[in-house]
Amino acid sequence: MEYGSFATRGRLLLIGGAFLALLAVLGYRLYQLQFIEYDTFRQHAERNSIRRIAREPMRGLIYDRDMKLIVNNNPSYTLTVTPFEFKWEALPVLGRMFGVDSNFVRYRIIQAGRYSFEPVKIARDISFEQLAMLEENKSQLPGVNFVVESRREYSMNSKLAHLLGYTKEISPQLLKRLGDYYQPGDIVGFNGIESYYENILRGRKGFGFFTVNARGKVVESFENGQSDIPAAEGTDLVLSLDMGLQAYAEGILRNRAGAIVAMDPSNGEILAFASSPDYDLRDLTGRIPVDVWQRLNTDERHPMYNRCSMAAYPPGSTFKMMLAAAALQEGIIDENSTIPCPGSYTLAGTTFKCHGAHGNINVVHAIEASCNVFFYKLIFKLGFEQWSRYGSMFHFGRKTGMDISNENPGTLPSEAYYNRRYAKRWNKGYLVSLGIGQGEVNTTPLQMAAYTSTFANGGTYFRPHAVRAVIDRTSGGRKEIPVIREKLPISDRVWRIVQNGMYRVVNGNGTGFAARVDGAQVAGKTGTAQNPHGRDHAWFVGYAPFKNPKIAVAVIIENGGTGGITAAPVAGSVIRRALSGPGSGAARDTAAVAPVFVEKKAAEELPD
Amino acid sequence: MHSLLRFIETFKDYVVATALSLVSIFLIAHSDSPQIQVLRSLTVGAVATLQSSTGWVSSMLSARNENASLRTINMELMEELLQLRRVKQENAELRAMIGFMERSSQSLVPAEVVGKTFAPGTATLTINVGEADSVRVRMPVVTERGLVGKVIAVSRGYAIVQLAITKDFRATVKVSRSRIDGIIAWRLGEKLALQNIVKTADIRLGDTIITSEYSNTFPPDIPVGTVTFIGPGERGVFSAIDVQPHVQFQKLERVFVIRFAPRAEQQALEQRALPQGVR
Amino acid sequence: MPPPIPRAVLRDAMLMAGLVALQIMLAPLIAIGPVVPDFVLVGLLFVAARRGRLTGAVVGFCAGLVIDLGLGEVVGLFALAKTITGFAAGYLLDEEHPGEVLRTPRFVLAALALGVLHNLLSLLAYFRTLDQQFFSALLEHGVGGAIYSTVFTSVSVLILSRIAHRIDVQE
Structure with a gap:
């Protein structure tokens, strides 16, 4: 019997056929893995035998300005x-x-x-x-x-909580708002830099293909690397922060409520960004225990509240430089014009007091002595509209545009604002308070730091930013973030006059003597923000060295009373630390990487 | 009842085949159970005797090559020894300083490979030492070049070694230069994969991988292999890293079993896994 | 199907034991790279063809278990693969005159197919997933191993057809 019987042949065919079919299926799957491109694969992924599973990229890392890793993933x-x-x-x-x-x-x-x-x-x-x-x-x-x-995972010696922000599992509401990219369980940045740079920090998910059995259980990866779409790694950030100064600023604010913002007046880089009380980011990694979250949110000292860019206070006397600059530029006064100060100012039966009777006083000395009467009168001479216009130039009443997600624009009253708010039933008396930075004008310490920088560098408003460069993880290429600057339409002569006043505040007979630093000439201005709820808040804004400034700083101490007494010494020690501390100040590598400057006009067209 | 018997009678071929398949699947699920270890201790000896009867043939074939390679190794070891002496000196001083106790040197049991197979499912070595030489299940197996695997079954005179290049093998390791911990597993062919290494970890091509203090099966500092590839892994945080083992598994002739005493947790696990007779 | 005669059972058992021994002693010596022939599988096919699927399954199980216990990483792996392969071989090669089929080229083809089936089963049971490791092992051991084993099947078939009459006499 050379060939099998009919029955045998039938069996042979049956088994052989089934067997070949099995091999064919395996062969096909192998082929599918190796050769079929993405689009076809995607269609297969929608069927339930192969499931598409996201490949997570690694969230970008964060370095300090010396390229020391401060935020890692673990x-x-x-x-x-x-x-x-x-x-x-x-x-x-x-x-x-x-x-x-x-x-x-x-x-x-x-x-x-x-x-x-x-x-x-x-x-x-x-x-x-x-x-x-x-x-x-x-x-x-x-x-x-x-x-x-x-x-x-954080490895810095400061807390830096308010600037960095934290990462957390996406909430259902946010998931709905942010749309397609995210899935439940994804980690997103909240607040600060983590939130502002979310789109580049997170990278882009890739996809791997997995087989799934009949019960929906994933039976491991079904890929050979070529058919997958690789994830694009998150982009790393390089901060402009001076970590030594940051730790120092945080230390100085310990046991106080307040904020310190320090900036490089030559390019707008944030050097320190301290808000107190604060919290430890390490408490907010991974799954946040409910009790920790509740403790942070119910603490009446509000440690989660970012006082640097979210809290707005009346700027007090620190606002006088703006008024002076505006009046000088508009030709209302000049360097030698004097205004008499008899010690008080009366308008429609109300008397506004000064610190003393300053007599006939010019603008430089009015700033030095912080003469209120000079500025009460000056705002009337300048006019409300011009005051608001100049205020707006310094980004008061609007955001500075810093690369941080939570920023308060503050308030800069204008005629339109008062008309809206008081239905035209407001009077000139309201202006008097504004002249000395009280009343309804509110500014954040961040705005004040940028404002001070503009005086320091003599007329260029730099958009404050805490990230100086980004690094593409895949290529390793570093890209500097363009510095956005705007030359204000105020003449050099005006800047010099106001700078002179600020110099005398600290080095003359002014209120800011406590901010003096050995070996460096500091210029600045004290301020006191009236606080209807309690003790006044103390301001000091200043910069140093007077010639070729390296740091501009804004300090507010809540309930600190008079600026000259509580805030000025704090600013002084921050400046001292910045100019002489290890790895900072003089040693700072401002020129190491040439900054890319973009003028404001062009900047408006930049995509965010 | 009667009809059930009739059914079994009619389809007895199918019933028996199905039953045997089920028994096999049950065995697979309980492959590490104490009872099966007892069974293995009986079989391993018999099988190993057969293997050793022809083992010399392959030994002969490779003896010539081995001689040359041994001379090279000898030289390398000499150099290493010199270096070790120096390091040991340094180490002793450091340990004394931080109150470390010198770990007693591990005792090595030299063994000859009497049989080896490389098919998936049987990528094992049979070696000519066993219970009689105080070789126990789970003991590490090495050569002078590095990690080979671990003992998975023993009889009186023989033991079976699971190679590092098998599916279920894992060892806790570290990068010897930067002390970063990871876990080694089989990748493909004779290649290993180093897992659980974060992308930011300090690891470079050519780095040497050695066993880690964290291991509860292997004593620390046994060389494992060299890093040959680093790329992004599936999970966001981890890299995909290939490691070329130092040991050439196909050419293994002589190995050492390390009489390594695992820590307490380990012993607890063994107590569960192995009956008195086998341990 | 001839009823199982004690002597025949004994003979088959001895044949299988001999092949297991051969597998253990000889196979590693003639490995081509990592690919080894499976003598036990070749023997199993002969036994299953002559004695039927029931015997095929039982003999396959026993032989597989011995390999598992003596060499294997996971006990039960080859017992499973050889049980099913033995059964399939008996089913596929069930003839009215079993002696004949052993000498035909068709047997060689069937042996190749069953070899691949056997390796496929053992690899599936080992990996339990269809990933890269599985496919690379399938190419190397699944197909390569089956072809190597089939070479020995062919040799056996050639030898058998030369001495065919002796088998017929014994039948």
């Missing part, structure tokens, strides 16, 4: 148990290895269903040592596995 391992594969005998071993309570594990398994394929989490944050133990003994611990979550 894995956190969570122990899981797949009930279907788990054996009860392993319970005591789990207890010994990972310190988990057997009853808890039993409860979790029964809760999920004894035959469930879905892993249940039983211990968060297991150590690498425990992970090692698990991996090396996996064959004896069936069903026991782990999942990895990435969390931020």
Whole structure:
């Protein structure tokens, strides 16, 4: 019998056919993996045999200006148990290895269903040592596995909480608002730089293809690297911050409420950004315990409140430079014009007091002595409209545009504003307060720092920014962030006059003597923000060295009383630290990387 | 009942084949159980005796090559020894300073490979030492070049070694230069993968991987391999890293079993996994 | 199908034991790279063809278990693969005159197919996933190993057809 019987041949065909079919399926899948391009694959992914699973990019890292890594990502391992594969005998071993309570594990398994394929989490944050133990003994611990979550790791000696912001699992509301890209469980940046640069920090997810069995269980990756869409890594940020100065500023504010913003007046780089009280970002990595979150949010000292860019206070006397500059530029007064100060000023029966009777006083001395009467009268001479126009030039009443997501524009009253607010029932008396920076004008310390920088450098308003460059992780290429600047339409002569006044505030007979620094000439202005709820807030804004300034600083101490007494010494020590401290001030590498300047007009057209 | 018997009688071929398949699947699921270890201790000896009867042939074939390579190794080891002496001196001083106790040197059991297979499922070595030489399940196996694997079954005179290039093998390791911890697993062919290394970790091509203090199966500082590839991994934080093992598994002839005493947690695990007779 | 005769069972058992020994002793020596022939599988096909699928399954299980216990990483792996392959071989090659099929080229083809089936099963049971590791092993061991084994099947078939009459006499 050379050939099999009919029946035999039938069987042979049957088995052979089935077998060939099996091989064909395997061959096809292999082919699919190797050769078919993305689009076709995507269609397959929609079918349920292959599932598309996001490949997470790594969130961008953050460096300080010396390229020291300050924000990193670290894995956190969570122990899981797949009930279907788990054996009860392993319970005591789990207890010994990972310190988990057997009853808890039993409860979790029964809760999920004894035959469930879905892993249940039983211990968060297991150590690498425990992970090692698990991996090396996996064959004896069936069903026991782990999942990895990435969390931020901070390695700086300051808190930097308000500037950096934190990362957190996306909330359902935010998910709805931000649209397609995000999925539940994704980590997004909240507040500060983490939020402002979210789109580049997060990178772009890639996709891997996975096979899924009939019960919906993922049966591991189904890819060979070529068919996947690789994730684009998050972009790294290089901060402009002087970390030594930041830590110093935070230290000086400890046990006080207030803020310090320090800027480089030659390019708008933020050097220090301290708001007190603050909180520890390390408390907000990974899953935030409910009690920690509640404690931070119910603390009546409001540690989560960013006083640098969210809190707006009346600028007080620090606002007098703006008024002086406006009046000088408009030709209302000149360097030698004097205005008599008899010690008080009366308007429609109300008397506004001065610190003393200054007699006939010119603008430089009015700034030096912080003469109120001079400025009461001056604002009337200048006119409300011009005052508002000049205020707006310095970005008062509008955001500075700093690269931080939460910024308060403050308030800069104007005729339109008062008409709206008081239905035209306001009078000239309102202007008197504005003349000395009280009343309804409100500014943030950030605005004040940028304002002071403009006086320091003699007329260029730099948009404050805390990120000086970005680094593409894939190519390693560094790109400087363009510095946006705007030359204000105020003449050099005017700047020099006001600078002179500011110099005398500290070095003459002014109120700012406490801000003096050995070996450097400081210029500045004190201020007191009237506070109807309690003790006044103390301001000091200043810069140094007087010639070729390296730092401009704005300090506010809440309930500090008079600026000259509480805020000026703080500003003085910050300036001293900045100019002489290790790795800062003189040593700062402003010229190491040539900044890219973009004039304001062009900047308006830049995409954000 | 009667009809059930009739059914079984009629389809006995199918019933038996299905039953045997199920038994096999049950065995796969309980492959590490104490009972099966007992069974293995009986079989391993018999199989190893057969293997050793022809093992000399392959040894002969490779002996010539080995001689030359041994001479090279000898030289390398000499150099290493000199270096180690110096390091040990330094180390001793440091340890004394921080009150470290010198770990007693691990005792090595030299063994000859009597059989090896490389098919998936049987990528094992059979070696001519066993319980009689105090070799136990889970003990690490090395050569002078580095990590080979670990013992998964023993009889009186023989043991089976699971190679590092098998699916379920894991070892906790670190980058010897930068002390970064990771976990080694099989990747493909004779290549290993270094896992759990964050992208920002200090790791470079050519770095040497050694076993870590965190390991509860292997003593620290056994060389494992060299980093040959670094790329982005699937998970956001991790890199995908390939490691070329130092040991050439195909050419293994002589190995050492390390009588390594695992720590307490480990012993607890063993107590569960192995009955008295086998340990 | 001839009823199982004790002597025949004994003979088959001895044949298989011999092949297991051969596998353990000889196979590593003639490995081409990582690819080894499976003598036990070749023997299993002969036994299954002559004694039917029930015997095929039982003999396959026993032989596989011995390999698992003596060499394997995971016990039960080859027991499973060989049980199913033995059964499939018996089913596929079930003939009215079993002696004949062993000498035909068709047997060689069937042996190749069953070899691939066997390796496929063992790889599936080992990896349990269809990932890169699986596919690379499938190419190397699944197909390569089956072809290598089939070479030995062909040699056996050639030898058998030379001494065919002796088998017929014994039948």
